Amino acid sequence: MPTYAVERIDTVTIASGSPLGDMDLMSPFVWKEGERYRIMVRGVPDPLGHNDPTGIIASGWSDDGLEFCLDPVPAIVPGTDPADVDAGGCEDPTVLVLPDRYVVYYTGVDARREQGAMVAAVGPTTDALEKRRVVLKAPAGEGNIKEATFAQTAAGDSRLFYEYAAPFDHGVAASRIGMATAAALGDPWQSVDDPFDIRPDSWDNWHLSTGPICQLPGADPVMFYNGATADARWRIGWVSFSKDYTQVTGRGLEPVILPPPPDNRAKTDIAFAASTVIEDGMISLYYSLEDSILRRARIRYYA
Numbered sequence: 123m124p125t126y127a128v129e130r131i132d133t134v135t136i137a138s139g140s141p142l143g144d145m146d147l148m149s150p151f152v153w154k155e156g157e158r159y160r161i162m163v164r165g166v167p168d169p170l171g172h173n174d175p176t177g178i179i180a181s182g183w184s185d186d187g188l189e190f191c192l193d194p195v196p197a198i199v200p201g202t203d204p205a206d207v208d209a210g211g212c213e214d215p216t217v218l219v220l221p222d223r224y225v226v227y228y229t230g231v232d233a234r235r236e237q238g239a240m241v242a243a244v245g246p247t248t249d250a251l252e253k254r255r256v257v258l259k260a261p262a263g264e265g266n267i268k269e270a271t272f273a274q275t276a277a278g279d280s281r282l283f284y285e286y287a288a289p290f291d292h293g294v295a296a297s298r299i300g301m302a303t304a305a306a307l308g309d310p311w312q313s314v315d316d317p318f319d320i321r322p323d324s325w326d327n328w329h330l331s332t333g334p335i336c337q338l339p340g341a342d343p344v345m346f347y348n349g350a351t352a353d354a355r356w357r358i359g360w361v362s363f364s365k366d367y368t369q370v371t372g373r374g375l376e377p378v379i380l381p382p383p384p385d386n387r388a389k390t391d392i393a394f395a396a397s398t399v400i401e402d403g404m405i406s407l408y409y410s411l412e413d414s415i416l417r418r419a420r421i422r423y424y425a
Contacts, residue, residue, distance in 0.1 A: 123372055124341065124362070124372055124424060126374065127424060128378060128420070129420050129421070129422050130419070130420040131418070131419050131420075132188055132418045132419075132420075133188070133415075133417060134150060134408065134416035134418050135189050135190065135416075136163070136182070136192060136416075137190065137191045140180065140192035141178075141193070141195060141196050142165030142178070142180050144168065145166055145167055146165070146166045146167075146413060146414035146415075147163055147164070147165055147166075148164050148396075148410040148413050148414065149163060149164040149177075149215060149394075149410065150163045150396050150408045150410065150416050151216055151217050151397045152187065152396075152397045153217060153399065158184065159183065159184040159185070159186070159190070160181070160182070160183055161183070161184065162182075162197060162215040162217055162248065163179070163182070163215070164178070164212070164214065164215065165177065165178055165180060166413070175199075175200045175211040175212070177211040178196045178199050178211075178212055179196060179198040179212050179213075179215050179228060180196045180197055181193050181197040181248040181249065187406065193248075195249065197226070197248050197249060197251060198212045198226065198228060198243055198251060198253075199212065200212055200231075204233040205233075207230040207232065207241060207255055208228075208230030208239075208253070209232060209233035210231035210232050210233045210234065210235045211230075212228050212229070212230060213228060213230075213231060213238070214229040214269050215228045216228070216270045216397075218272060222246070223246055224244070224245060224246070224247065224248055224251070225242055225307075226242065226248070227242050227256065228242075228243065229241070229269065237266060238267065239255065240255075240258060240267050240268060241254065241255055242255075242256050256270075256311070257310065257311070258313065264288075264300060264313070266286060266287035267285070268284065269284060269285035269331055270283070270284055270332070271284070271335055271345065273343060273367060275366045275367060276365040276366065278306075280303070280305070280307055281302070281303060281367050282311050283299055283300070283301050283317065283335070283345070284300050284332060285332050286300050296329055297329040297331050298316060298319070299331065299332050300313055300316055301313070301315070301316065301367070317361075317363070317367065318330075318361055318370050318373070320349070324349075325349060325357055325359070325376070325377055326349025326359060327351055328350060329348075329349065329350035329351075329352075329354065329356070330347060330348070331347065331348040331349075331356075331394075332345070332348070333345055333346040333347040333358065333396070334398040334407070335398075336400055338400060338423050341362070341423055341425070342363060342372065343363050344363075345360065345361050346360050346378065346395040346398065347360070347361055347395070348393075348395055349377075354390070354392070356393060357377035357379065357393055358377055358393050358394070358395045358407075358409060359374050360372075360373070360374045361373045361374075377393075378421065379395075379407075379409065379419055381411050381412070382411075390413050391412075392410075392413055393410070393411055394409055394410050395408075395409045396409055396410065404420050404421060404423075405420070406418055406419070406420055407419045407420075
């Protein structure tokens with residue numbers, strides 16, 4: 123079976139003086155524009171106070187894909203009205219670069235930190251974004267929809283992958299990955315059957331969450347997804363699809379990335395994938411560790 127193997131891991135840094143200051147960093151969405159790397163990244167106050175936002179999102183750039191400078195003003199901040207869908211925080215940015223605009227899908231957290239909703243911020247630049255609620259016709263029982271990942275089929279129609287909260291089982295909530303279809307971006311999204319499920323006897327036996335999708339020449343589209351046990355020990359794995367995303371064509375038996383033992387044992391045991399950039403015939407996977415630090419893995423595909 124084809125596989126994906128990590129050949130190198132690098133630290134991703136943010137220059138001092140950024141609007142995220144001493145915050146914990148996560149959800150690094152990185153893409154390339156010309157020779158430069160761009161980033162949108164979530165910052166979370168540490169420690170997180172009762173009235174603090176669960177996230178603000180800043181934009182920045184880098185020449186090497188590892189050392190980033192952030193713009194002086196955050197790109198997306200929580201709404202000021204307690205009724206705003208993102209009054210409690212802004213999380214999980216996913217960027218679509220279109221010819222005339224940027225579309226940033228993110229998770230808006232309500233003021234009570236009880237519900238997440240998908241929001242799109244649209245604008246000609248990342249510092250001039252207008253927020254719009256995303257309407258997704260999800261099946262009954264799917265809640266807390268967030269963590270958008272996009273793909274386009276060979277026929278040109280669109281797929282939206284998202285994380286949702288499945289019904290409670292034995293008192294423990296479970297995350298799952300859902301999928302929705304649209305003929306084109308801007309059309310209403312209609313949910314279809316989940317693309318894949320947990321594996322009861324494996325490292326991803328309880329939670330699933332979306333990760334980035336990419337495709338190397340000669341390979342099927344692949345998602346580097348996030349999976350966890352009931353006690354939320356998150357790892358990064360891979361699953362590949364047919365070009366119309368109707369079938370799973372491969373899935374790694376073991377995680378691609380395991381978090382190393384944390385220096386502080388009170389930290390979370392988590393590695394969480396956010397974005398990919400294809401360069402030099404390899405995949406650069408950007409992810410976070412311990413919900414606080416950023417990394418890049420260089421991954422090679424073996425047919």
